[in-house]
Amino acid sequence: MTSEPSLLKTLCGLSLSTKTMSAGMLLEVWSPSLGKVILVPSFQPRFTSMVEILDAKTREKLCFLDKVEPQATIAEIKNLFTKSHPQWYPARQSLRLDPKGKSLKDEDVLQKLPVGTTATLYFRDLGAQISWVTVFLTEYAGPLFIYLLFYFRVPFIYGHRYDFTSSRHTVVHLACICHSFHYVKRLLETLFVHRFSHGTMPLRNIFKNCTYYWGFAAWMAYYINHPLYTPPTYGAQQVKLALAIFVICQLGNFSIHMALRDLRPAGSKTRKIPYPTKNPFTWLFLLVSCPNYTYEVGSWIGFAIMTQCLPVALFSLVGFTQMTIWAKGKHRSYLKEFRDYPPLRMPIIPFLL
Ligand SMILES: NC(=O)c1ccc[n+]([C@@H]2O[C@H](COP(=O)([O-])OP(=O)(O)OC[C@H]3O[C@@H](n4cnc5c(N)ncnc54)[C@H](OP(=O)(O)O)[C@@H]3O)[C@@H](O)[C@H]2O)c1
Numbered sequence: 001m002t003s004e005p006s007l008l009k010t011l012c013g014l015s016l017s018t019k020t021m022s023a024g025m026l027l028e029v030w031s032p033s034l035g036k037v038i039l040v041p042s043f044q045p046r047f048t049s050m051v052e053i054l055d056a057k058t059r060e061k062l063c064f065l066d067k068v069e070p071q072a073t074i075a076e077i078k079n080l081f082t083k084s085h086p087q088w089y090p091a092r093q094s095l096r097l098d099p100k101g102k103s104l105k106d107e108d109v110l111q112k113l114p115v116g117t118t119a120t121l122y123f124r125d126l127g128a129q130i131s132w133v134t135v136f137l138t139e140y141a142g143p144l145f146i147y148l149l150f151y152f153r154v155p156f157i158y159g160h161r162y163d164f165t166s167s168r169h170t171v172v173h174l175a176c177i178c179h180s181f182h183y184v185k186r187l188l189e190t191l192f193v194h195r196f197s198h199g200t201m202p203l204r205n206i207f208k209n210c211t212y213y214w215g216f217a218a219w220m221a222y223y224i225n226h227p228l229y230t231p232p233t234y235g236a237q238q239v240k241l242a243l244a245i246f247v248i249c250q251l252g253n254f255s256i257h258m259a260l261r262d263l264r265p266a267g268s269k270t271r272k273i274p275y276p277t278k279n280p281f282t283w284l285f286l287l288v289s290c291p292n293y294t295y296e297v298g299s300w301i302g303f304a305i306m307t308q309c310l311p312v313a314l315f316s317l318v319g320f321t322q323m324t325i326w327a328k329g330k331h332r333s334y335l336k337e338f339r340d341y342p343p344l345r346m347p348i349i350p351f352l353l
Pocket of ligand 1 (some may be wrong): 197
C-alpha cells in the first residue's frame with residue numbers, strides 16, 4: 001500500500017466508488033483529455049467490475065464505468081449513467097444484457113448477472129415518463145366528468161330544448177350511478193389500494209389511454225342519456241339482473257385488488273402467487289390468474305345488459321380483448337417465475353381462456 005492516490009478514470013466520469021468513500025476522501029479534477037478524473041486514495045477496498053453501456057440500436061459506446069462494486073444494483077448503475085447523460089433520468093432508462101432482450105430490474109445485482117468482469121449493458125431510451133398515479137387519475141377522472149356532462153344534458157349536446165332536462169327512465173339514473181361509482185372506486189383504489197411496482201410509464205401512453213377511456217365514455221353516455229333513449233326490452237327484470245351482475249362484479253374486483261395489495265408489503269416490489277383468502281370473492285383465484293380482469297369484464301357486461309346499448313357492448317368487448325392479452329402475459333410470467341404455480345388456473349376465463 002502506498003500513500004499516493006491512485007487515478008480512477010471513467011469515460012463518462014462516474015464511479016460507484018463514491019458509495020464506499022469516507023467523507024472528504026474523494027478529490028475530483030477535470031481533465032479535457034480524460035474527462036472527469038476522480039482521485040481515489042489507495043486504501044479503498046478492491047473493486048472488481050467494470051460496466052460499459054452501449055446504445056442498443058447503434059452499439060455506440062455511451063458510458064464506461066470503471067471499478068464498479070459487484071454488489072451494485074441496476075438502479076445504482078442507472079443513477080451513475082444519469083450523471084453523465086442527465087437527459088436520460090433513471091425512469092427513462094432500460095438496461096439490458098442483450099440489445100433485444102428484456103429490461104433488467106432495478107433491484108438486479110451486478111454480480112448475480114451472467115457477465116464477466118466487464119459487463120456490457122445495452123441502453124434503450126423509454127421516452128419521457130409520467131407517474132402511474134397521474135396517468136390513472138387522468139384516465140379515470142375524464143370518464144367520470146364526461147359522462148356527467150351528458151347525464152345533465154349540458155347545452156350544445158342534444159339541442160337547446162333539452163338543456164339541463166332529466167330523463168324519465170329510472171334505468172338512465174341507475175346507469176349514471178353505476179358508471180360514476182365505478183370510476184370513483186377506481187380513483188380511490190389508485191390512490192389508496194394499489195401498490196404499483198413501476199413508478200412511471202411513457203408519457204405517450206397517456207394520450208392513447210385517455211382517447212380510449214374518454215372517447216368510449218362520451219360515446220356510451222351520448223346514447224344512454226339521449227332524450228330518445230329506449231329502456232331495455234325486458235324492463236325492470238332485465239335491469240335488476242344486470243344490476244346484480246354489476247354489483248357482484250364490482251365487489252369481486254375490489255376484493256381481488258385488496259388481496260393483491262396484501263401480497264406486497266408497503267414500499268416493496270414483491271410479487272407472490274395470489275391465493276384465495278377467507279373472502280369468497282377471492283376464490284376465483286382457484287381458477288384464474290387475473291380474477292380482477294374477469295370481474296371487470298363482468299361489470300361491463302352487467303352494464304351493457306342494463307342499458308342495452310351497443311357502444312357499451314363494444315366497450316366491454318374491446319376491454320375484454322385487451323385484458324385477455326394482459327392476463328395471458330401475466331399468466332405466462334407466473335408460470336415462468338413460480339415452479340409451484342397452481343396448474344388448474346387459466347389466465348382470465350375458468351377452464352377456457
Ligand atoms: N376496462 C378496461 O379496459 C380496463 C383495463 C385494464 C384494467 N382495468 C381495471 O384496472 C384495474 C387495475 O389494472 P392493472 O392492469 O393495474 O391490474 P393488475 O396488473 O392486476 O395490478 C393491480 C395491482 O396489483 C399489483 N399486483 C398484481 N399482481 C401482483 C402479484 N402477483 N403480487 C403483488 N402485487 C401484484 C399490481 O402491481 P404492479 O405494478 O407490479 O403490476 C398493481 O398494483 C383492473 O383490475 C381493472 O379493474 C380496466
